[in-house]
Amino acid sequence: MTGNGTKNIPANLLPYISKQHYHRYTPIEHAVWRFVMKQNHYFLKEIAHPAYVNGLRDSGIKTESIPKVEDMNTSLSKVGWGAVTIDGLIPGSAFYGFLANRLLPIATEIRNVQNIAYTPAPDMLHEAAGHAPILLDEAYREFVRKIGEMGSKALSSKEKAQVFMAVRHLTIVAEDPNSTPEQVKEAELKVTEARSKLQGLTEADKVSRLFWWTVEYGLIGELDNPKIYGAGLLSSVGESQSCLKDDVRKIPFSVEECIKTPYDVTKPQPQLFVCKSFDDLVAAIDDFASTMAFRKGGTESLVQALQTDNTATICFSSGLQVTGTLADILINDKREAVYFKTKGPTALAYNNQQLDGHGKETHRKGFGTPIGRLEGNVVLEHCSLDHLKALGIEIDKKVQLKFESGVTVAGIVKDILFRNSKPVIISFKDCQVTYKDQVLFDPAWGTFDMAVGASIDSVFAGAADPDAYFEWTEIEDTEKVVDKQEWNELENLYEEIRYIREGSIWDEQSAAHIGEVLAILDERYPKEWLLRLEILELYKLHDASHLNVNAVMDKLQNAAWDLSVKQMINRGLTLINK
Secondary structure (H helix, E strand, O other): OOOOOOOOOOOOOHHHEOOOOHHHOOHHHHHHHHHHHHHHHHHOOOOEOHHHHHHHHHOOOOOOOOOOHHHHHHHHHOOOOEEEEEOOOOOHHHHHHHHHOOEEEEEOOOOOHHHOOOOOOOOHHHHHHHHOHHHHOHHHHHHHHHHHHHHHHOOOOHHHHHHHHHHHHHHHHHHOOOOOHHHHHHHHHHHHHHHHOOOOOOHHHHHHHHHHHHHHOOEEEEOOEEEEOOHHHHOOOOHHHHOOOOOOEEEEOOHHHHHHOOOOOOOOOOEEEEEOOHHHHHHHHHHHHOOOHHHHOHHHHHHHHHHHOOEEEEEEOOOEEEEEEEEEEEEOOOOOEEEEEEEEEEEEEEOOEEOOOOOOOOEOOOOEEEOOOEOOOEOHHHOOHHHHHHOOOOOOOEEEEEEOOOEEEEEEEEEEEEEOOEEEEEEEEEEEEEEOOEEEEOHHHOOEEEEOOOOEEEEEEOOOOHHHHOOOOOOOOOOOOOOOOOOOHHHHHHHHHHHHHHOOOOOHHHHHHHHHHHHHHHHHOOOOOHHHHHHHHHHHHHOOOOHHHHHHHHHHHHOOOOHHHHHHHHHHHHHHHO
């Protein structure tokens, strides 16, 4: 966790927080971090947005070793943000929830050497080297917070959840060095199968695409000379160079075009969107937010929530909020929702605070209520106590309420709950609720708590009061901290070179020891290129005329490397020679 603790993080996000076990990072992983960060500092200074270049300089993120998340949290706290550690790929609603709360979720794993140019799995390089530096820019972080808020409230679907699980499995398999090509292929097929069951785009899909083409893969500036600001590009040694070439189409940014365009996390993107400024991004997503259920409300939004089969909050015009899983919506001939029911634990809230006596324990089997005005165009939430009495709504008095929709509530008033001098819940005993020939509530079922509200103003994913609705118990971390990490031979060789590099003395003993390391590499690790680059860097810095320099250069330049490795070697050599 971070230095800020967990006290200000909503309960529904706490299960996704993990710990950064810093001692587990191997010397090879630190070398991977160092290689990418040196590349970023050098190659991105001309092609990245100045906000990123400045942020990389001012963030305090070091080049030589993987950062500690607590240090990143301290850096981001200066601008009102923070950092939390998470365990790999998490559900979109949780990821966006962190951003909405001004927290950068950071996956603490780091890609292996085979995926050094790019990995579809979230890792420290993507989060720390991609996302964190540019968040120091005020306009940009406000954009990220707003899109986080939209994403955390976006309604999804059951099928979308299944796609997430398949993609998560794929990222794990793709990053695992022990995975076979057959296992990767099988994981890819599962993603394809899950996606084939999707029908149309949910709100979550739309926000996901918008996030991908901006925060992850966005370009900014002029169409013919854009700069990079997307974290996916900034953390990809390969794609940060290739994305600006002419074979990658550059499209003027628009929310509509981004939403129309799918993406593939496993491949370089064939097109990218170019926005003019971060202010334009903020204005564009504000317009888009007005089309979402949390801003629109109404019957359409209720139907969307029903399709999610997950926790959602329904907000009445009275301010009352109902959190639960929708089970049914009664729609009249005018295609208007007149009654809805939830299933399972349901809670009622006002102003995002759960109401006493209306938590999940009270409504553990669900909740049902009519929506709308009473006959005579009566809006109940506008009624004062005297007005309610005039309508016959008094405690211990029997009353029959007829709604314009045709729903009828008949029973004895048990209680009236007010907020700001207006009713939000009217409770009945011996109550029957009917619609035409349907019985919606029977007196034998107990107390009927009726929500007051002429309309549904907002519907969003998640809970109105997450801390009260979701249960979470912190699990004590009992893992024993290992003082002495056990590394294999190659990892120990990396550590020896790192020790020499970070030492203040270069002498004959150092040079001789490097020669011994090279001999082991030549004998046992002919395909090891990254450590050879680090050795060459030391020679160039301290003894450029050493006899081993030409041998290392020859191996790096002329061996039969894979094309992707050859590209990384050439970039490394460019940096060393500079």
